[in-house]
Amino acid sequence: MLTRRQFLLAGYGSLLGAMAGLSGCAHSAGKMSSASMAPGLPHKGMGVFGSLSLKAHAERNGLLYGCAVRPELFSQDAKYTRLIIDQCDILVAENAMKWLALRPAFNSYYFNEADALLAFAEQHQMKLRGHNLVWHEQLPKWFASMVNRDNAREVLVQHIQTVAGRYSGRIHSWDVVNEAIWIPDGRADGLRKSPWLSLLGDDYIELAFRTAREADPTALLTYNDYGIEEDSQENEQKRSAVLLLLRRLKARNVPIDAVGIQSHLTANPNASFRGDGLRRFISSARDLGLQVFVTEMDVADGALPGDVGTRDDAVAALYRDYLNVVLANPAVTAVLTWGITDRYTWLQTNKPRKDGMHVRPLPFDEEYRAKPAFIALRRTFDDRQADASTQGADGSAANPYAPFTPNPTRARE
Ligand code: 9MR
Secondary structure (H helix, E strand, C coil), rough: CCCCEEEEEEHHHHHHCCCCCCCCCCCECCCCCCCCCCCCCCCCCCCCCCCCCCCHHHHCCCCCCEEEECCHHHCCCCCHHHHHHHCCCCCCCCCCCCHHHHHCCEEEEEHHHHHHHHHHHHHHCCEEEEEECCCCCCCCCCCHCCCCCCHHHHHHHHHHHHHHHCCCCCCEEEEEEECCHHHHHHCCCCCCHHHHHHHHHHHHHHHHHHHHHHHHHCCCCEEEEECCCCCCCHHHHHHHHHHHHHHHHHHCCCCCCEEEEEEEEECCCCCCCCCHHHHHHHHHHCCCCEEEEEEEEEEEEEEEEEECHHHHHHHHHHHHHHHHHHHHHEEEEEECCCCCEECCCCCHHCCCEEEEEEEECCCEEEECEEEHHHHHHHHHHHHHHHHHHHHCCCCCCCCCCCCCCCCCCCCCC
C-alpha cells in the first residue's frame, strides 16, 4: 500500500509487458527529490493506474484532467494510446482541428482525423475540446490569396457553422478565438494585428462567438491565450488587455463561457513562481461569470542544468507552485497538458536544449514512465479540495461549476 510519502514511477511499457527490465524509482513525495531514487524496487506497473491515475485524482476533486493529442499516433503507438486512455478524461487535438488541417482548399473540408478523434474520445468516455475556430496561425496557404474584405465575413461564418455545427452537442468547449491579444502591435485595446482584424475589424471576435453559439449551443465558448501566466510586467499588461476584451464582450452580451490560460511555462533556476497577478486575473474572470481552463500546460526546461533529476524536480516544483495558485479558485474546472509524454512534445522542435539532451516538460518521460511532474499534478489536484472550500465567493465548499456533461445528441452527418 502506497503512502503519500512514497510513490512509484512506473512505465506503461511495463504495464503492457513490452518494456522488460524497466527500473522505476521511489521518491520522497515531500521534496520530490530524485536523490532519493531507489532503482530496482519491485514496483512495476504500480502507482499510476485506476484510482491513482491523473483523471481519478482530478475527478475526485471536481476537475477534469486531459492533454493535447496527435490522433495520427493512435494507430502507430499502442503505449501512447493506452497512456491517454488511462490518464485522461478530456482531450484536445494538438493540430487536427485547426484551419490548416481542416481546410485543404478554399471550397473543401477534410474531417477524417477530427472525426476519428471524436469517435476515440467518445468510445473511451472522454470529453473533447475543440481547438480552434479563429487564429492568426496555421491558416492554409490559399488563405492569403483567396480571402479578402469582400468575402472574409462569409468565409469565417461558413467555417464556424460547418465545423462547430458538425460536432454540435459533442464538444465540451471550443477555443473560439485564440491569441487575439498582442501588446507589441501597439494598439490601445491590445488587439493583435491579425489577418482577421485587418479583414473584418475588431468585430470579428464578437462575430465568431455569436456564430459558434448558434452552431453549437452546448459547447462552452472559450477565449484562449498565453503570456498571462507569469509575474512579469509584460504578462501583467497582457492580463489587463485580455480582461478588457472579456469585459467588453460580456458588456455586449456576447456568448462567452470560459477563458483558457494556455500555461506554457519556463522553469527558471533563479526565481520561484508567485502568481499574484494570475490569482487576480482568475478572480476577475470568475467575477465575470466565466469558467477558467488551464488549456496547454507544459514546463520548458531549457534554462535548467542537464542532470535529469535536478531538471525533473525543478519542472515538478513549477507544476506544483503554478497549479496551487490556479486551482485555489473554484472557477478553474479543467487542466490539460500540451501532450502527455516527453516523447511527443512540440518543445523538442520549438525550444530544443542547447546541450542536445531531450526536453522533459510533461508528466511522463519518453519511455512513458511517470515523473515528479505527474506526482505534482496529482498532489495539487488533491490539495484543491481544501483550498477551494475556503475560497468560494459565498463561503461554501461546493464548486459552483459542475463538471460538464455532454449532450448525447449526435453530430449531423
Ligand atoms: O503544438 C503545436 C505544434 O505542433 C504546431 O506546429 C504549432 C503551430 O503553430 O502549434 C502548436 O500548438 C500551439 C497551440 O495551437 C496554440 N498555443 C500555442 C501552442 C504551442 O505553440
